[in-house]
Amino acid sequence: MSDLSDLYQEVILDHNKRPRNFRAIVSPTHRAEGYNPLCGDRLNLYVQVDGDVITDVAFQGTGCAISKASASLMTDAVKGHTVGEARELFERFHHVVTTPPDQPVEDLGKLSVLAGVREFPVRVKCASLAWHTLKAALEREQRASTE
């Protein structure tokens, strides 16, 4: 039986209630809109890249606790890192949330709280929406979708 407390951990509930970097950035170098057609959730992501470094990243939009917390945690995780590092982290995060729950995964620090979605397959898209949007923003696509 999948345990709800693995999904809705304190860190997730906290980031849902008080999302970090929940604002717009005026004329950022990169931006993208993420959309999950399953639930109608939308997310606007703003990324400021100076040289090769993500100096600021912020988001706005509507979403469930999982997608909001994931976006919030992501902004904290990639700020101050290079674009290459952010892309690498996308791959590692994606691997963690899509690995079957009975298999071990690497520890991604705070981001690991989202590993609980593995027990709830329909919610994996909620956790990965912000990350797909970040990837799209950095690749200068204007729109990301979980489909």
Added chain:
Amino acid sequence: MTPSAATAAKDARTSFDVHKVRRDFPILSERVHGKPLVYLDSANTSQKPQAVLDAMDDYYRHANANIHRATHLLSERATALYEGARAQAATFVNAPDPKTIVLTKGTTDGINLVAQSYGRSVLGKGDEVLISWLEHHSNIVPWQLVCEQTGARLRVAPINDAGEVELNQYAALLSPRTKIVAIGHVSNALGTINPVSEMIEQAHAVGAAVLIDGAQAVPHFAVDVQSLDCDFYVFSSHKMFGPTGVGVLYGRPSLLEAMPPYQGGGDMIASVTFEKTQYNVVPYKFEAGTPNIAGVAGFGAAIEYLSSIDRAAALAHEDDVLAYATERVSEIPNVRIFGNARRKAGVLSFLLEGVHPHDAGTILDNEGVAVRTGQHCAQPIMDRFGITATIRASLAIYNTREEIDVLVRALERVRGLFS
């Protein structure tokens, strides 16, 4: 109400035994996440009684063959099942003749058939198709497609805050330009029962043909297409306790006769040469290819099952559970209910303030409660109320007040987690 009428009404209620009905549906004794299943998602798809499961199994064991085209006994049995279900469907909606019943893949297929066959023949530039704001995407997009193809314009009758079509605005939108009106009998997202008889009469007064999407109506109450006087009535087997992949299009005989085929293939033809193909007669003209025969056999059993039930009593029971659900859910602090129409069937759509429906859906599921969360294939309604999604509890004949109590306790757990 006279004393005798009151007694009759009481008798009607007591003649419906929900616990007996529940025993007819094997899946209702299933456990999910270790809890008894509380299935409140019948507007999405209903569960199936044993009789339907048996009919499909029997077909494959004793009658599996193609229909209409072989001389052997199995084909005869398959054809009898298939055509028998067509006749049952005709009786079920009081159609004048089984020939007015086209068997489809479902409601969506029926609407697309009418849009592409009838719509494409009658629509031109300057013409209009009128729908309402309550429509399911399947009663919006097929009309958008045919409007794009023909240059016709799609008009939309607005709804009020209770989720009812604004009838004066509906009437104002009707004009000689209106060629087709397509309206849902019951809203899947809000449960509103539209006053379709009145709307059909008004549409006919300007010469428009009317399609009624009855997908959410037939599971709840008896429908009479002749008394409604609609031109097309479409519905799905899977929402009325039958299998998926089967549906009905009832069409007025004169319209079906005049309409060109929708899809080409086997069974819809009388003779084929490379120069000229003669089409089969109505309704076969609209049934190309080998259909879902097992599904149609199951659909026939579903009609038989519903016909064995006192439907007025079943509806009274459902209305009682809906009223109870509305009352209990309203008592939860910071809850907002969407759809407060005076006449409703089977649907309670709501939001808990500060909780996204998807989170609520996951937690409810963990308590064994199956609801739908999201936009319910009705994005314009969500936009109308300025929201992106709701939690929808939808009812069928097998639901009980006790299940609503489980829902309410589970919602309390949701609030506890997110407070």
